[in-house]
Amino acid sequence: MRKTTATPADMARQIGGIPAQPGPHDPDGVIAGAGPVARPGERPTVRLRDNGGEEQPRYAPEWLELREPADAAARSLDLLDPLRIRLANLPGRSGGAAVHDLGCGTGSMGRWLAPRLDGPQHWILHDRDPYLLHFAAVASPRAAADGSRVTVETRRGDVARLTPDALVGASLVTASALLDVLTREEIETLAAACAGAGCPALLTLSVAGRVEFAAPDPLDEELTAAFNDHQRRGGMLGPDAVGVAVEAFGAHGATVKVHPSPWRLGPENVGLTAQWLRGWVGAAVEQRPELAERAETYLQARLAACAAGELRVTVHHSDLLALARPTGGA
Secondary structure (H helix, E strand, O other): OOOOOOOOOHHHHHHHOOOOOOOOOOOOOOOOOOOOEEEOOOOOOOOOOOOOOHHHOOOOOOHHHHHHHHHHHHHHHHHHHHHHHHHHOOOOOOOOOEEEOOOOOOOHHHHHHHHHOOOOOEEEEEEEEHHHHHHHHHOOEEOOOOOEEEEEEEEEOOOOOOOHHHOOOOOOOEEOOHHOOOOOOOHHHHHHHHHHHHOOEEEEEEEEEEEEEOOOOOOHHHHHHHHHHHOHHHOOHHHHHHHHHHHHHHHOOOOOEEEEEEEEEOHHHHHHHHHHHHHHHHHHHOHHHHHHHHHHHHHHHHHHHHHHHOOOOOEEEEEEEEEEOOOOOO
């Protein structure tokens, strides 16, 4: 496959098929998928349940591109050493690591992780959206930390009814920003599948339900509580997901490690911060419409501070590494 330096947004324009979206600095709109929530009525791009044929909305590649640097800076490096040790000692992996990336989007997890691991790697990218899969494959890394070859294949699908059979031969399962849009049953399904395959799971950037502004406002706590309730709609776990995942993987005998992975947004992240603010406040108001008038005043003040380079906010996330008991005689 020919290498390219095109960004996901560039590729979106090249192949077409994605509706025009507001730009990162557009005051009148939110990029599809922007912020930790989707627009009202939208569902996450990738779920572990069968959706009965309903067409899934697409996350705009522009949003995924906008958040990628903050994601990369936030992911916990402390979890990589125990992961490297486990991968080096997995049985039957002499041909290299097979990595399943669930809900891969434009492939940011692979771009971050593959160059930090030694040895040959074959990444299997899972997503419902064929456009995002295209971006992920074209922009995937080609070399591991030690120069070994990295290859990639794509699988379009909902990862519905995930079973150990779907992960036969897997060395690692990864995902970003996935756990918090799952239900308890879906997380238990994921944990059982990883345990059955005997492979570790690195699941990053799950919302933790806490937001801290350098300049606090009395409305911060109300908006945070409303946003967290919005994240729990429809049985999704939102900020409770990591705790449920710890229990689920632990019940299958996995050793589980959790580390913080906060976004620390400041003047260098004006575009991302503005889009996140709109999504965060919008979700809170959707959950509690009585907040609308005060929230609009709040949002405009926060956006003005953001545009002036004066806003600093920490959006807390958590990364989870589950080290399942290896199968195959280890």
